Amino acid sequence: MFYREAGQFKTNYVSDSAIFPLREDRIGIGLIIAAAYALAFLGNDFLLQAVMIPFLIFSLASIGLNILTGYTGLLSLGTGAFMGVGAYACYKLMTAFPDVNVIVWIFVSGFFSAAIGALFGLPSLRIKGFYLAVATLAAQFFLQWCFIRIPWLVNYNVSGALDAPLRTFFGVPIMGPNATPQTRYLLVLTIVILLTWLASNLVHGRIGRMWIAIRDMDLAAELMGIRPLQTKLLAFAVSSYYCGVAGALLVFLWYGGAEYDVFNINQSFFILFMVIIGGLGSLIGSFFGAALIFILPIVLGIVLPAVLSPFGISVGSDTIEHLRFMIVGALIIFFLIVEPHGLARLWQIGKQKLLVWPFPY
């Protein structure tokens, strides 16, 4: 009823090839962004600090991996390490040049991980699939080794940990112990929205088509004149850029300080699961995946005791923890069986159905 294609005529190619061709979609996305900003003023500190900030950061990392694995079809297990490169680069930059605004350094730190990512992407010209995953595993272990063994990276800090120094933006603390969750949330939200917008421009244009061409049929892509090495390396670089910025945000705007083991192989798998569950080759899927893998367990931790207690069942917190794992695990399997292409496909099918509702087709 309220979601219709009818009556919206495209009179030029610009509007026909727009990223959101439907007016309803544009309104929807505007509402979501407005709501996200409103949340900064309505939500409490727990919601912002423990749910929304990490959710956005993981979404950003998922977008990064999705560009590589989802759009270009190159499997990578080095996400955690590439995030680490961003975080360490950001730390070095902002301690070496404290006068430059830290927001600049957050964006610049991504270029360091982009360079490292492109370097480790070189084998992708020759190898594909699982073999490439193993090659990126080398990046994961080598870079983690660097984080541990090169004290220069943490400015010879005896604890070996990264810590977020106090940084301000027009006098308002945005990083460090004095920054409120609200300001950090606003900063993270703005960065994530900006980078998501840029990513969606990229994947809907020539470069996105080249990536998908390489994924779907690399031989034919080469015969279209698409250079395989450059295209793949560009995917590695852009993907690592997103991961790097996400890593910097993770440490300095969420944890406030972290050690090398934040960027271990588990982190890589964590992001990979988000991408697979959310939907390979979909930006919105990256958000869905992050929500399912990250937010759902938190919600269950709150909802389960509340649901069980009226029945007189009191369970210990450790049992809740186990239940949480079981339910999330079962849901992951359920979603993968129902829709192997991820939540993004479910979302798309839902939208298609809504377009013709109440008729079946």
Place this chain on the structure above:
Amino acid sequence: MRAPDHPILSKGDVLLAVENVSLGFGGVKALTDVSFDIRKSEIRAIIGPNGAGKTSMLNCINGFYYPTQGQITFKGVKRPKMRPFEAARGGIARTFQNVALFKSMSTLDNIMAGRSIRMRSNFFWQLFRHGPALKEEVEHRRFVEEIIDFLEIQHIRKTPVGRLPYGLQKRVELGRALAMEPDLLLLDEPMAGMNLEEKEDMSRFILEVNQQYGTTIALIEHDMGVVMDLSDRVVVLEYGRKIADGTPDEVKRDQRVIDAYLGVAH
């Protein structure tokens, strides 16, 4: 369409010359001492029984294989060892025996992907989808729409090609190759697995491409009726060797060709 980069060739000049090309995989000889040429604006058919080396020949021409002996001259320039994307940038487009489309993309995006090498706007503008990037997107979209109109596939413009029937997929693949505005178009069995009507449509498109745009076409096809009707000259391969070369009528009367196709009484 586009003026050739190198010497300006007029109709009838040699566009591509294959000289004494041999190709071997270990002990297996796929091609032995094959020579022929393709002239500007003609339709050249390569025929032969199964396993004669026709597809290997195309693969040599567009850089998938590098001949073990002999050389290939394209637009008057002897070709160095080149990769497929370099051949594509040089003006050689190709369709495949088994459709090789980008399955998850729409018809429109597939053909747009064929325009990739002609799109120039840099990464920065792509990021913002503004200025030159958007302008270019629209310009190329206009060109792609012409191809879509030409091939009569307007109705499937936004359909993911994986869902299309085989005949239409073949047509989209032709569209994608045309989007490159090639100087030389290689078609590997463009009518395999088609019914009569689809074959007639495809023949019409091939002739129109050749006549309207002057595109040189080399095609491999098993349907002799189609080959004899469409092509200006035919080269016949058998067991990796050239056994005949000439107009369809000459080839049809050639005793070795008849033997190759019908067998010889012993």
